[in-house]
Amino acid sequence: MKNKIVIYDFDGTLTPYSVPKIELMDKIGCTAQEYEEKMKAWLALNPTKDVFDAYYITFLNVLKEYGYPLTDETFAMGGNLNDYNPGVIEYFEDIKNLTKNYLVSSGFKVPLQHSGVAKYFDEIYGTVFSYDENKTATGIAYAMNDRRKVDKIKEICALNHLDDLNLENVIYIGDGLTDAYAMSFVKEHGGLPIFVYQPHENLDAFNELKNKGIVDHAFVADYSRDTDLYNTILEFLHK
Template identity: 25%
Template sequence: MKDQPRFEQNIVALVYDFDGTLSPEAMQHYGVLPSLELTPEEFWGKVKSERKENRSEELLVYMREMINLADHKKVKLDRKTFQDHGATVKFFEGVTTWFDRINKFTSEISEGSEIKVEHYIISSGLKEMIEGCAIADQFKEIFACEFSYDQYGHPDWPSRVISDTSKTQYLFRINKGVLDVNESINSHMPNEQRRIPFDNMIYFGDGDTDVPSMAVMMGNGGHAVAVHSPNENSEKCLDLKKAKRIDYYCPADYSEGSELDRLVKATLRVIVSRIALRQEIFELPPVGKI
């Protein structure tokens, strides 16, 4: 007798933007810009004016500008210095303990069934910096912009650029379980074969660059959450809510008992019950063979 096929869509994915979502400022403000003796206003002012003048892609301009400024100012930038700068990145309240708490909560509400949680980053910041930050170990995969490095270990070209719209490619990679970026993502895969269905996923973002990702999540039955700095107003989030791009929004306070903590746990309860029901239905005897 053939073995009963196993129910495998039992993984929950929490997918985060980085800057403004987990960390209050753009990651380049910690370490990299101070080492180049630039204020964020000076650096981004230069990037934005060149973007406008040459009708360029802003991410390409900022990455190239970093290389040029480091060369010009004789400041060492390599994979290790990016990681060291990443170690200085600060996080919103409660972020450093969030992942363990969420994993524990999900396993508690799953009542012994095999539901797993995975955390992912999709960011237009630098992968090397995120790899050096205090929470890097919490992520199954970090998708972010990357440099290629010359024979001396110096960054010489952007090898990967993740813009607002290209972020959605990585949502599909998580959905289909195709995490290796060398593998094509475009071949057809029926929904029931996808590793993590969209409705098992929650996307966390803070603004405009997250709109395409939020739209993909909401359009496919997934969940999307917007956060704003507790010190800033929630106008941008309110616009996202009005446009139905998110389920809800709240201050970026990840500590136990915060509004975000409470709402995400309520969302996880829904996801976990849905998975449990699907598993029960999946394991029912085939029609006509009862």
């Protein structure tokens, strides 16, 4: 069995909600609707920026508004409270000696590092804050987005001494159109992109990606033993 690498998106891929659920916002009383309104207001004032920028900056602005210190201790709050798709923990236990696992998410790196699945990843990539000398966040040092996920896949290949033009031993698992660049890159170079979805969701996003030749496989995001998703990944890892 050759060395294999599995790369995961987070929200919607490992969790049951495709839109990031920020437990810290629930704790301080900022609802999802309020957060979205603040994002739209910020974008109206910054029309050259995109929704990723709005999401990240709004996070810091809300914390300041509610009087929370912009420190890693604050950012980590609630990071361990995520819900996961069925079978996720058992799945990681089953494969932890079969492959290297990497998380590439547009979410914030600090709470991801405190999540209940963090210990299963060889490295976690996400959006990173910039800090002053007092370890207080001053802004965003690196904003992960859909295009930059490809850069991280190349970085992961370099770490593992793999040619990023030959990804036959790489799986990428994602749940939406924001994974299109990553999935396309992996498939184009011989790897296996897998689309996962929630049972109640339609397959419009998958069909769009499939019609573009980006991904062929779609499974319900159930990692339990003997599901189609579990068996497909295990078969790949044992090749």
